[in-house]
Amino acid sequence: MSTTPAVPAVPATPLLDVRDLRVEYRSRGRRTVAAVRSVDLQVAAGEVVALVGESGSGKSSAVRGIMQLIRPAGGEVRFDGQDLTTLGRKELRRARRDMQMVFQDPFSSLDPAMTVAEIIAEPLMVHTDQDRKQRRASVVEMLELVGLRREHADRYPHEFSGGQRQRIAIARALILRPRLVIADEAVSALDVSSQNQVLQLLQSLIAELGIACLFITHDLAVVRSIADRVAVMYLGRLVEQQRTEDLFDHPEHPYTQALLSAALVADPRVQRTRRRTRLEGELPDPANPPAGCVFSTRCPLAIDVCHEVAPPMRPVAGGGQAACHLVEPA
Amino acid sequence: MTHPTQTPQPAPAAPTTPSAPPLLSVRDLTVEFAVRGEWNAVVSDVSFDVGAGQVVALVGESGSGKSVTCFSTLRLIDSQNGRISSGEVLLNGRDLLTLSEREMADVRGNEVAMIFQEPMTSLNPAYTVGSQVGEVVRRHRGADRAGARRRAAEVLDLVGIPRAASRLDDYPHQFSGGMRQRVMIAMALATEPKLLIADEPTTALDVTIQAQVLDLVRGFARDLDMGVLLVTHDLGVVAEACDDVVVMYAGQVVEHAELFDLFDRPRHPYTSGLMHSLPRVDGVGGMEVIPGSPPLPTAFPTGCRFGPRCRFAEAACHAGPIPLTPRPSGGTDRCRRADELDLTPAGRRA
Numbered sequence: 006m007s008t009t010p011a012v013p014a015v016p017a018t019p020l021l022d023v024r025d026l027r028v029e030y031r032s033r034g035r036r037t038v039a040a041v042r043s044v045d046l047q048v049a050a051g052e053v054v055a056l057v058g059e060s061g062s063g064k065s066s067a068v069r070g071i072m073q074l075i076r077p078a079g080g081e082v083r084f085d086g087q088d089l090t091t092l093g094r095k096e097l098r099r100a101r102r103d104m105q106m107v108f109q110d111p112f113s114s115l116d117p118a119m120t121v122a123e124i125i126a127e128p129l130m131v132h133t134d135q136d137r138k139q140r141r142a143s144v145v146e147m148l149e150l151v152g153l154r155r156e157h158a159d160r161y162p163h164e165f166s167g168g169q170r171q172r173i174a175i176a177r178a179l180i181l182r183p184r185l186v187i188a189d190e191a192v193s194a195l196d197v198s199s200q201n202q203v204l205q206l207l208q209s210l211i212a213e214l215g216i217a218c219l220f221i222t223h224d225l226a227v228v229r230s231i232a233d234r235v236a237v238m239y240l241g242r243l244v245e246q247q248r249t250e251d252l253f254d255h256p257e258h259p260y261t262q263a264l265l266s267a268a269l270v271a272d273p274r275v276q277r278t279r280r281r282t283r284l285e286g287e288l289p290d291p292a293n294p295p296a297g298c299v300f301s302t303r304c305p306l307a308i309d310v311c312h313e314v315a316p317p318m319r320p321v322a323g324g325g326q327a328a329c330h331l332v333e334p335a
Numbered sequence: 336m337t338h339p340t341q342t343p344q345p346a347p348a349a350p351t352t353p354s355a356p357p358l359l360s361v362r363d364l365t366v367e368f369a370v371r372g373e374w375n376a377v378v379s380d381v382s383f384d385v386g387a388g389q390v391v392a393l394v395g396e397s398g399s400g401k402s403v404t405c406f407s408t409l410r411l412i413d414s415q416n417g418r419i420s421s422g423e424v425l426l427n428g429r430d431l432l433t434l435s436e437r438e439m440a441d442v443r444g445n446e447v448a449m450i451f452q453e454p455m456t457s458l459n460p461a462y463t464v465g466s467q468v469g470e471v472v473r474r475h476r477g478a479d480r481a482g483a484r485r486r487a488a489e490v491l492d493l494v495g496i497p498r499a500a501s502r503l504d505d506y507p508h509q510f511s512g513g514m515r516q517r518v519m520i521a522m523a524l525a526t527e528p529k530l531l532i533a534d535e536p537t538t539a540l541d542v543t544i545q546a547q548v549l550d551l552v553r554g555f556a557r558d559l560d561m562g563v564l565l566v567t568h569d570l571g572v573v574a575e576a577c578d579d580v581v582v583m584y585a586g587q588v589v590e591h592a593e594l595f596d597l598f599d600r601p602r603h604p605y606t607s608g609l610m611h612s613l614p615r616v617d618g619v620g621g622m623e624v625i626p627g628s629p630p631l632p633t634a635f636p637t638g639c640r641f642g643p644r645c646r647f648a649e650a651a652c653h654a655g656p657i658p659l660t661p662r663p664s665g666g667t668d669r670c671r672r673a674d675e676l677d678l679t680p681a682g683r684r685a
Contacts, residue, residue, distance in 0.1 A: 059541035197612060198396060198628070201614070201621065201623075226614045226616040229615075229618055269545075269571025270615050271571045271613065272598055272615070272619070284547075286497075
């Protein structure tokens with residue numbers, strides 16, 4: 006790349022710095038399933054990073070590990086320099102003030118018994134000593150910011166559409182002006198027209214307020230429009246990360262290439278002339294991952310070494326990284 | 336084993352109006368649902384055809400009436416709250432709406448099969464996959480137990496389940512999501528139906544698996560000359576797999592055209608809005624937003640139903656119902672300004 010990148014491929018002083026994260030589940034006390042194995046991920050202040058993967062990739066487990074909703078089996082999760090994995094419950098609660106979440110399902114993530122005002126004000130109750138009047142003013146301000154009206158404050162979640170509920174969830178997540186928002190498939194459950202409304206809202210608010218965002222999704226088209234940088238997960242491991250432009254222009258890892266080519270373009274003249282790397286088979290059982298490269302069982306390019314040795318993440322041209330034996334290191 | 340392949344170029348799109356009488360012809364279908372004792376039309380005067388070998392998309396957002404339309408063609412709506420109040424559903428010229436329940440049960444699964452979005456909830460977790468696929472064959476084909484089992488293995492193999500014969504005694508939970516959807520397709524295809532109705536068949540699947548399932552559906556349409564009605568909200572799926580497109584909004588057909596014609600020259604502002612509102616993986620689009628949200632059946636506008644959200648609406652658009660009119664290039668649209676508006680995407684203008 007000859008041009009000076011606006012976004013460094015790896016931020017020098019990350020706001021969120023995840024090193025060697027491992028998340029494990031124990032099934033019926035016997036077997037341990039490693040859902041996330043050795044993930045390194047950084048998010049700089051104000052940066053939007055997309056974590057992309059299909060079901061079973063471990064992306065949601067990674068989020069749980071980062072937020073300490075499940076205690077990681079290993080690794081560090083530094084937020085603003087502080088390792089969250091070492092914090093006790095009380096300290097963790099304080100740290101979470103600056104990192105808020107927006108979940109996928111706006112139907113189950115909002116308490117049906119609370120009014121919209123109570124839902125949005127909840128973080129203020131937990132983290133600030135604002136009085137009733139101040140909280141009400143903050144709620145009204147947030148409602149307007151997310152495109153709802155002040156008279157919506159005293160209604161209940163069931164009175165709203167999916168898109169409106171997701172606006173409420175965004176209002177709750179942003180009311181404390183956190184430094185990081187983690188959005189887990191935040192627009193995936195929405196209808197076409199509300200999906201774009203909510204996406205553009207989230208995008209403009211985090212830009213306006215200078216909030217960093219870790220955006221978890223399976224949808225590459227959404228990634229292209231919102232993210233500065235993209236990390237791709239497969240079977241518990243990161244296989245590639247690059248600046249968004251670079252990833253879409255020249256995906257390095259065969260899995261990223263397959264994922265990009267499988268995404269459908271809503272235009273038959275484009276879609277029906279696209280080259281497609283067709284993947285056969287399905288994701289291996291995470292409890293029983295293949296030896297060597299995690300993608301080797303489905304990789305159209307795999308050679309002997311791929312089935313034996315797990316490739317490390319290595320730098321590629323443009324400043325990103327990929328974990329593939331066949332990728333030319335930069 | 337894995338190997339890269341290139342998608343073959345599709346044959347030229349199927350004609351919008353097949354010359355033989357269509358396999359399925361839905362005529363002026365109106366379906367009503369009761370809300371607090373009041374009957375509301377959730378689907379109004381919907382008409383379209385599906386020819387043999389043709390894949391027709393029924394596109395819309397939730398509440399557009401697309402799923403009600405597809406369930407109604409098989410008379411699978413709850414008779415307590417819903418009723419088909421007028422119209423015809425002609426399968427090879429025979430009106431399904433006039434059949435007895437018994438005759439209808441014969442049609443379902445035999446001449447017409449259906450696959451649903453969520454394969455886990457559509458398969459019975461208590462029975463093996465082989466017995467569920469076999470049951471369909473026995474019921475509709477009168478095969479004996481051994482014959483049904485053989486046929487089950489055959490169709491499971493046909494839909495690409497590895498070592499199909501050895502998996503007949505496995506239960507649904509032992510299959511992954513993509514494999515369960517294949518089992519559903521195998522069940523639907525076991526009796527070689529003439530028509531397949533697929534309601535969001537790939538929505539719950541990962542993209543790499545979605546591609547495999549769409550290939551299957553398209554391949555069967557081509558090889559078995561099977562008609563497919565594919566219900567979806569995803570224009571990417573439409574672009575990849577369909578020949579003809581019916582766009583629904585607020586219970587009505589707003590535009591109906593051959594695939595390439597629709598994308599080259601959308602004539603309804605809702606169609607055009609859908610095309611441009613979502614970001615695409617090739618970096619085109621995603622900048623346009625359709626404001627507001629679709630109306631509920633209890634509050635459909637009296638004029639153009641899309642009018643309140645349409646940036647081209649003028650006073651006359653709100654005055655009364657907008658009729659469906661023929662498109663110059665074939666098909667229909669429901670916009671009174673269609674002739675004067677140029678909604679051709681920027682990249683398509685000469």
